[in-house]
Amino acid sequence: MNLQSALEFSHTVLSENVGLGDTVVDATVGNGNDTIFFASLVGKTGKVYGFDIQQAAIDQTKQQLLLTGLQAQTTLICDGHENIAQYVHQPIGGAIFNLGYLPGGDKSIITHGVTTLTAIKTLMLLLRRGGTICIVIYYGHPGGEEERESVEQFARQLDQKTYNVLEYQFINQVHTPPRLVVIQKR
Template sequence: MKLQRVLQYAQSLLTDAIQEGDIAVDATAGNGHDTLFLANLVGDDGYVYAFDVQKEAVDATLHRLLDNALEHRALVLKDGHENIAKYVTKPVAGAIFNLGYLPGSDHSIITKPNTTITALETLLQLLKVGGIIVLVIYHGHDGGAEERDEVLRFVSSLPQKHVHVLRYEFLNQQNSPPFVVALEKVKEMGNK
């Protein structure tokens, strides 16, 4: 077995958690790669909700889905992930965030700790037991270290009897390499 790269590992975790017919969330649609990946996992009976605040990201994601004839499996929303609760009401099997900025676009438009944490709180309530939230944390840009630190502080404070939190990273890579934080819901949050 060889070590999986960060994005391979993120996809592996989602593949284990999401089955055909499930609901999934791409909290940062970006160029649509994760939305397409999730649309393939949920099948024709499942559904993906994809969020992005940038029109170019929404357009790129819609085109990627159309090019693969999977647009019927997803709703791509030009809205922030902090508003997930406005659109998603059914239990979620898996979700992914790519924290940072949209590659090839305005690097001043970045994900922010307050909206990311709001989205995480919402998703933890919606997440099925056994469901997974994957965060791919890119932190080598202006504002990235602040978001990384606040998100890590938040997830580290989650009660272990309800949520298992994993960090997966390569320690000897240069230039602030991205890493994965995965949250697995093991028990409903309201139960004692």
């Protein structure tokens, strides 16, 4: 078996921990790949909340959801993930972030450490036992290193009695291959 990329491995982890009927959050909708993945995973009895600050990303993902028949269980919100607490009030089984900029989009619109951490902390308060947050970190762009460092530093100090935390990364690849940080409530 080939080792999975950080993104592939995030889906593997989430598939094991999220199921039909769960509520989940896609914190960075972008082109909607993770939103669609989540919508299939939780099914019609579940709920996916998706956040992005770019209206174009929300609109395009809405179209994809309509085409794939997955719109019923999905609510897309054009707002920053730092405001998740205003919209999500029930326990969640999982969440995903793809940090960085939207591939094929405006590279100057990036996620930022401060708002990313606000969102992670909000989601941690909503996590049910066994619930899992996957943070796929792309950090090769200006500002990416700072965000990666702040997320890793935060994750490293979480109490192991309450959270299982891991980082998945290829250590022999050139450039800056994405890393995956997973936070799971025990």
